Amino acid sequence: xxxxLRLTLxxxxxxxxxxxxxxxxxNGAGATFPYPVYSAWAYDYNKITGVQINYQSIxxxxxxxxxxxxxxxxxxxxDPSKPEQVQKDKLLQFxxxxxxxxxxxxxxxxxxxxxxxxxxxxxxxxxGEIKYWDDEKIKKMNxxxxxxxxxxxxxxxxxxxxxxxxxxxxxxxxxxxxKEKIGAGKAVKxxxxxxxxxxxxxxxxVKRTANSxxxxxxxxxxxxxxxxxxxxxxxxxxxxxxxxxxEDAAESGDFDPKKDFYLWLTNAPGKxxxxxxxxxxxxxxxxxxxxxKSVVKFFDWAFKNGDNKAKELVYVPLPKSLKDKVRAYWxxxxxx
Numbered sequence: 255x256x257x258x259l260r261l262t263l264x265x266x267x268x269x270x271x272x273x274x275x276x277x278x279x280x281n282g283a284g285a286t287f288p289y290p291v292y293s294a295w296a297y298d299y300n301k302i303t304g305v306q307i308n309y310q311s312i313x314x315x316x317x318x319x320x321x322x323x324x325x326x327x328x329x330x331x332x333d334p335s336k337p338e339q340v341q342k343d344k345l346l347q348f349x350x351x352x353x354x355x356x357x358x359x360x361x362x363x364x365x366x367x368x369x370x371x372x373x374x375x376x377x378x379x380x381x382g383e384i385k386y387w388d389d390e391k392i393k394k395m396n397x398x399x400x401x402x403x404x405x406x407x408x409x410x411x412x413x414x415x416x417x418x419x420x421x422x423x424x425x426x427x428x429x430x431x432x433k434e435k436i437g438a439g440k441a442v443k444x445x446x447x448x449x450x451x452x453x454x455x456x457x458x459x460v461k462r463t464a465n466s467x468x469x470x471x472x473x474x475x476x477x478x479x480x481x482x483x484x485x486x487x488x489x490x491x492x493x494x495x496x497x498x499x500x501e502d503a504a505e506s507g508d509f510d511p512k513k514d515f516y517l518w519l520t521n522a523p524g525k526x527x528x529x530x531x532x533x534x535x536x537x538x539x540x541x542x543x544x545x546x547k548s549v550v551k552f553f554d555w556a557f558k559n560g561d562n563k564a565k566e567l568v569y570v571p572l573p574k575s576l577k578d579k580v581r582a583y584w585x586x587x588x589x590x
Contacts, residue, residue, distance in 0.1 A: 280548055283310040284317015284330030285416045286453040287471040288534040291351055292330070294563050295556045307552060311452060315414020315440045321345065321537045327545045329537040332416025333440050340514045344540045346587055347514040348580045349533040350553060352507075352570040353471050354500040355420050356530065358457070358480040360466045361387065363400055365481065367494045370395040372486040373529075377429035379467060380408055381436075382446030387465060409459045409468030412449025414440040420532040421469045424520040428529075469530075472500070473567045487529045488521050495528050497568055503531035504570045511583040533572075538589070546589040554581065554590070 282292075289311040296307035312320075314331035321329030322343050330350075340347050357376060359369060371379075375391045378384040384391065388401040411418045419440045426433040436442050448463075450456040456468040457478040472495050475482045484492045493499045503522040509515045519531040536553065538546045557580075561571040572580070584590030 279306045282328040290473040313413040314416030333419035346538040356482040373428035404465040407466040408447025499528035503527040
């Protein structure tokens with residue numbers, strides 16, 4: 255009898271332990287854009303709390319699909335879902351951090367932040383209309399650069415990508431030909447070039463391919479020591495990507511919780527604004543209250559303790575006023 259009692263108690267303890275462990279693992283997936291900062295936050299959070307955050311960097315399209323199918327605890331996307339879509343899929347949506355998408359090139363004798371491009375030339379390159387680096391439009395902006403008669407190789411994202419959504423949203427805003435022929439979205443039909451999977455894939459292709467140009471989140475450009483360009487913004491100034499120019503763009507954003515924070519930051523006004531900036535968003539399944547409370551606890555911790563790590567990786571933390579709006583949204587939804 256004693257043995258049976260011992261075994262019963264042992265089984266109860268094992269089940270209880272398994273339940274605690276299960277509760278301490280959160281699974282998320284989606285955008286590659288914020289992967290460096292999410293993984294850094296998750297590492298620090300795990301050290302302090304023991305909670306394991308498994309975040310798979312699979313692209314925004316995959317993140318939206320998996321949270322819609324309820325196979326993960328949270329999805330992540332840089333392509334914000336419109337309020338009506340959020341309602342239809344019974345989701346919640348809030349921003350987590352802000353970053354910038356940058357054109358990156360592999361050109362001989364060109365240093366980071368040296369090559370200047372304007373919206374017209376960037377659009378013409380990705381449309382396949384500018385075929386050589388010594389094209390007159392580019393030479394005119396870069397009289398000091400030694401641009402050779404080398405063929406341009408475009409590198410784009412092959413997967414469903416929020417980085418592509420931000421980039422093509424920008425091109426559609428500044429280039430009527432792009433808007434008419436290609437449009438904006440997580441996956442578009444690029445008229446020229448080669449595709450790489452994830453920000454990682456594009457970064458690797460550009461690194462290995464001479465005379466190439468691609469677009470990646472800035473943290474990937476820094477980590478892979480890629481040559482990023484300057485870009486002419488809506489104020490008519492050539493700006494270098496970096497924390498200050500992303501922050502300038504972020505300050506222009508009026509995020510509305512009543513619209514589930516749906517907002518684009520591309521082509522933002524401001525003398526020093528980087529023109530291809532964007533927030534990255536977290537998506538939760540409305541009915542998964544317990545999991546949502548755990549996810550929100552992690553992001554609340556990140557809002558309080560993760561700003562320095564975000565800045566170190568050249569992301570812009572949400573302004574305090576926006577963090578407060580997000581917390582009020584969580585409270586209203588009963589998950590904070």
